[in-house]
Amino acid sequence: MENIDLLYIVSTVLLIIGLRKLSSPATARKGNILAAYGMALAIVVTILSPIEGDHGNYLLIIAAIVLGSVIGLIFSKKVEMTAMPELVSLFNGFGGACAVCISIIEVYKFNASTSIGIAATTYLALFVGGIAFTGSLVAYGKLTGKVKDWRGAFASYFNLIWLIVCVGLIVYQIIFPAQNEWLPLVVLAISLVYGLTFVLPIGGADMPVVISLLNAFTGIAAALAGMVYDNMVMLLGGILVGSSGTILTVLMCEAMNRSLFSVIIGGFGSTATSAVADEEGVVKEASLVDTAIMMRYAQNVMVIPGYGMAVAQAQKICKDLDKSLSERGVNVHYAIHPVAGRMPGHMNVLLAEADVPYNKLIDLDDANEMFKDSDVSLVVGANDVVNPAAMDDPSSPIYGMPVLEILHSKNVIVLKRSMNKGYSGIENPLFFHDKTKMLFGDAKSSLELLNTEIKGMD
């Protein structure tokens, strides 16, 4: 038991390897599990290892752990797939709160022998933890729609002021280390408020980036606390999360085509809203990544080519995508509507050019049978031929025409450049349907991006 804390090294390595594996789709699950083992090991070692001034309190500790585990598990089991980011945000807030808890207590333990280093570190942990705490809660609120965007004209000034005040206080405290009953509480209060004013002005669409950033904050707080306790695994685990979280934040910004700077300082990220409202309803934009994942992990994918595929000359890259998917065990077929394109057999010409085997081409009736089994219907530049108005809107000029009933499939992704109409010049309710997501852009480049994404997934 004496030297059990050497096992911290093992724990640290597990965390590192876990994080590493988490960053590749093929190993991500394993990585998560490894990290969890690392964490469990660290907790066990912490409980068992000899420490200075030990008072036990094991019952309470175990009780707290059990309680926390139960709550955590319930939370995580109950949450909807779609609500996961919120939950992560909430969890992160708890992590920050934990950092706050310990540092506030430690601050009050300061005495004359406390080194400047330790003092500064503890205050920093308190401050950063506080921001992570309330910031995460605000992010949670925004994601669940409970908190609205708040755009006080002076938001960024406020933030600046909080920052200056707080740093000033900490420096003051360190230089004049006289015990100051109220000071830690003031710092805490400011950090909590800072968390609020930091996140409140940022648009809801940017929340994932913010959560990632706040996650890095929690990591930093943990690392700082690790310094305070001279605990290796806390230090290293915290640093790891801090640095990888920062990079991840940058990457996420890049993936959204925004700069981290504009997210944080600008604070007005909400221009990048992803929903276009229309008289008919709301159009949902698909993210490239989601679409790629969806297709990669689908059983059956049905491609519905239309005139847009011809215009974009996307047939070859479509075949490439087909190949990538097929190699990964996905069944890909093509539903060919009799009037797709601009001449009889237009799609046949294209797909023959791309060397798609004839037996992958499914005609209208068979396709309509098959849609119920397809996980993703990928509409490549088709419009009129997938217009459900032909089935259910007697006032539509194309009412009664047989169309591809792709709404029977589980998900619909539409690749086109805009909300423009097709040949017949009529609105297409498909695009406003719940199941449908639009991926705007030239079909060829969209398919290329999808293919790259899918290939990069293993």
Add this chain to the structure above:
Amino acid sequence: MENIDLLYIVSTVLLIIGLRKLSSPATARKGNILAAYGMALAIVVTILSPIEGDHGNYLLIIAAIVLGSVIGLIFSKKVEMTAMPELVSLFNGFGGACAVCISIIEVYKFNASTSIGIAATTYLALFVGGIAFTGSLVAYGKLTGKVKDWRGAFASYFNLIWLIVCVGLIVYQIIFPAQNEWLPLVVLAISLVYGLTFVLPIGGADMPVVISLLNAFTGIAAALAGMVYDNMVMLLGGILVGSSGTILTVLMCEAMNRSLFSVIIGGFGSTATSAVADEEGVVKEASLVDTAIMMRYAQNVMVIPGYGMAVAQAQKICKDLDKSLSERGVNVHYAIHPVAGRMPGHMNVLLAEADVPYNKLIDLDDANEMFKDSDVSLVVGANDVVNPAAMDDPSSPIYGMPVLEILHSKNVIVLKRSMNKGYSGIENPLFFHDKTKMLFGDAKSSLELLNTEIKGMD
């Protein structure tokens, strides 16, 4: 000056970033330069920083550094492109020798207060450095052809015995730390011999792997020496080289389709000789990587398709390769011999199927004009139509037939599955020509691999 050794951290970081950048083609040069800066900084800091028991000796030190630099620079400037691996091997030997130098001196400085840890570490540095030293020299000898493969039946037993003896001696020395005049020398001798017997039985073709492994050894020796001197940059730099060198060795084995185990323990790696001798001469096998680099950095590439392309159905992937190269600024054309394939216009059918534009197809006469400007001629499953015997061997049954004179191009790469003959059943001297390298395998998969390699290059 007091705290100048904090700069070691900067130096370490430079080494790390340098190594990191070295592992990606786009940044490799910069990485090398960064690492060199890191190294220079470390040397400067070492010279300037305060140490225990300082006696200066600066003149000597500087003189040695200048001397070494001059020699190193001369070596590196003079070497032929093709002889670089030898040189690296030689350099690595010098590094090992340096480790030997310092550790042998340090060993003789041991006294009663020397901790077991330090003693063990120093001996290990001596041992590992010794192996790296002579091992590298043997590898150098083999690469330059000065040392022949030696396959004593008991080679691996020998190695085992050396290992046991040496470890025994070191343990003995550590347990009975009485000063033993001869012991360090014995350990040194054994390590030197071990280096010889370790590398001697390994086949010449496996030398790159061995050099990489010995490089890792030098790194480990440096790290051990770093422990002895409690010097961070030595320790970390050495560890870095040790671990990355080990991984690199494994990767190199993988790329050669051999296991590290079979290289080291088997010792009989020479079965994978890369030269096939024949009555007509020697066939040189191209490495995938070299070919890919050559093509990637070529100005003009000429593809010469033949019947093998049809058999392999490699036309589409050939077009993909073309695309990858073109995107990287390489001009790709196709030289079509009138009788390539098995029916008139066979190549036209194939390339039209792959949608190669007509203006990329060059016919015999024009192609023969263009070869002098092409950096790489890539023969994809052609044989008779590129047989130079038609031009220069009056006894050949095809003497006088116009062929593609691809030997005018700077490099010739031939993709085929074996040394089998073509339709006309005659030997092809092209394959034995100096300029020619063979890439054996099905044309489709070879092209696929080349394409992947080229795409991975940026």
Add this chain to the structure above:
Amino acid sequence: MIIGLLKCTEESLVGLIPNVVSKLKKEGHDIVFEPGAGSSSDYTDQEYLSAGATSLERREILIKADVLITVSGLKADDLSVINDTSYVIGKFNSNVELVEKIKSNGIKAFSLDLLPRSTIAQSMDVLSSLASLSGYKSIITAADNFSGYFPMMTTSAGTIPPAKVLVLGAGVAGLQAIATARRLGAVVEAFDVRSSVKEEVQSLGAKFIEVEGSQEDVSAGGYAVKQSEEYIQKQKELIHVSAAKADVIVTTAAIPGRKAPLLIEDRTVTSMKKGSVIVDLAAATGGNCALTQNDKIVEVEGVTIIGDSRLYNKMGKQASLVYSNNVFSFLKFVFKEGLENIPYGHEIVSKTLLTTTKTEAVSA
């Protein structure tokens, strides 16, 4: 209802193929057919009988059937026999005389070549179906008459460059011609007055020849309108240049109800290489080429000029199949609520029904 299938002697097509007859039968209709109705398109009477149709004399069919199906064959004598209450389905519009007679006889005839070119009507659109066949066939026939290869060939007897194909008028037939020529490896250029066609042409991998300043009229429902003099001059010059380099020209340019535009003049033909081929699908309305003779193959200075607006007749079996499928869709649409409840208000009915006035039709 009773559906009567008439034999058409003018074209080698039949209005309903046995397969479609069975489908109609399954929907509860009775089908009577004129013996030999399918003979010109390779369907035997036996096949009709096994599909469930009954053989009857033409006259009897004319009298008994509620709906008469033909292609373009309706004789003047027939008209007097046909019942007031029965409907006739065919494609008559190109036969002005016949249309006049139909109207004057008060026959309720649907002429499918008058269908609107709308999305909903496409499954009945015989013009599209047949034009597609003609477009395909135009290239096959051109290739058969052309004295060279279409694809490029690098052979030991010389490198043979790919054939150059020029397609004038890129409607349904033109596009199909482009696609077919491209499949065979030819280098294809195309031209059309409608600028929206440019994208369509390029989507098939062909080059579009652009002439600036064309007139368009959206109200023409996708059809071309007549062009200005200046434009026509520019166009002629450009076409002349391209045509002189072409090995094969396929012309399909048409303006409904008018003479076909003259796109290829004498001088253009004479400047072409010997062994070249022109296929003029607009021959019936005067031809896009000055030297075209309708339904004839002529050779002018080594250039073969094939004037045939109904090339699909060379693929009678296939043509009948698509035609019958179109008719089937039309029947389903028009008579979905029986003989009495025809949706007169719908474009598809109002545009195709040949009657003197609309009110008349509605009152009928």
Add this chain to the structure above:
Amino acid sequence: MIIGLLKCTEESLVGLIPNVVSKLKKEGHDIVFEPGAGSSSDYTDQEYLSAGATSLERREILIKADVLITVSGLKADDLSVINDTSYVIGKFNSNVELVEKIKSNGIKAFSLDLLPRSTIAQSMDVLSSLASLSGYKSIITAADNFSGYFPMMTTSAGTIPPAKVLVLGAGVAGLQAIATARRLGAVVEAFDVRSSVKEEVQSLGAKFIEVEGSQEDVSAGGYAVKQSEEYIQKQKELIHVSAAKADVIVTTAAIPGRKAPLLIEDRTVTSMKKGSVIVDLAAATGGNCALTQNDKIVEVEGVTIIGDSRLYNKMGKQASLVYSNNVFSFLKFVFKEGLENIPYGHEIVSKTLLTTTKTEAVSA
């Protein structure tokens, strides 16, 4: 030397096209030609004159020329006129009578259809060049006679499956037919007795029908040999099954010097769909199909059977081009050291020279 170009009335080919005449001219030869030599293949006398040739009466050419170039046209009367010292180049081997007469008259004639099928001879190989044209044309002609589309078409008038094409005998012509049919979008199956062809067929994206137990003879120089009874039976059965499903069959199976193997029996033809097409390129040697009539198009129960071994004649201009290029290569090879130093020892000469005995040839 003086090269004489004769008019050939048997085929619409000419032995040298004006282009090649210029090339020969540049190499210092004099060319005399019979007026109208190129007329059947779209080359005018004017073009020959501008290429530098001189027009002469046939008789005079026969007398004056050192080397006479023709295709297959050499009349019995000509033989007596031709000089002892002059050479004749053409392709005569299919005309047994003529070959006999040439031999008996002691004429030194090279028959290019006897060339070895070796790599070096390929640039002179008229059989390859012409077979390639025939193979291409066989599909184009079949498509023109076939009553359906070749490619698959999903249209509003029904989904039309791709045409099924069966190619029997995958030599040069067969392979070209496969490639062309594939370009047009057909689904192609092929069969040949030589098993090495399997790889070649597959390299063109077609399916190879395998019959086990074929006999091969490497010494036959790439040509097929006669097969065992049992094998022929198995083969017939397999072909029957595939053929019955096929829309288009192209047969090219030949064994040099023998009657063409019978691959398609009556019952196979009658089991085929109406509107199908058979193109028999082996018609001249009896045909691969039992119902083939040489140089005729017949229709049997709705199946069109085209018997034509010289389809390349339908592409006279192109065929003349490749033929002349082959002749040019041959001339360059045989006469590279003048009229006197012909490399008699070389396969290319010894195999093509039509003389009674070899020794005679060498002594000549």
Add this chain to the structure above:
Amino acid sequence: MLEILAYLKANVLAINLIVITIYLGFEIISKVPAVLHTPLMSGSNAISGIVIIGAIILMRQSESNDYLSLTVGFVGIVLGTINVVGGHAVTNRMLEMFRKK
């Protein structure tokens, strides 16, 4: 200034460690595909719950009657555990879809 330098020098090992670990964190993540952004964030969030170690130490060091410390520590552990356990569990659920079919 000198003081700080001296402090740093005294902790040179720790600083090296921190620097290298920061670099390692960058390195590990720098090539992650966009697909994994969210699960990775979630997983890394769970790891940040390592701060719970501090709470446990805090508890162990608290006098049994220091109710403030005990309460705060208790709350800290509960919150930390939720972060750790819930975080890993929810990450695992997100990653379900990458399970081999």
Add this chain to the structure above:
Amino acid sequence: MLEILAYLKANVLAINLIVITIYLGFEIISKVPAVLHTPLMSGSNAISGIVIIGAIILMRQSESNDYLSLTVGFVGIVLGTINVVGGHAVTNRMLEMFRKK
């Protein structure tokens, strides 16, 4: 055994550092394209010349009359410098070809 454990524990920071650095070394190299195997080996070989630092320290610590140490140290520095300087230079030459055209 216990002794060793105690030794390890005393050096826990160093051990952590070593472990993490080893891992970093693996991580850095694990995705290198085959094209770079040789240049990378060469560059990493140059870095292994860091052992020269030891030789310099050795020299600085040698009495001016300890000719053995001085000689061996001198040789060590020369060899080490060749490794470092020559190594980087030759690596640079190898990498010339990756220069942008």
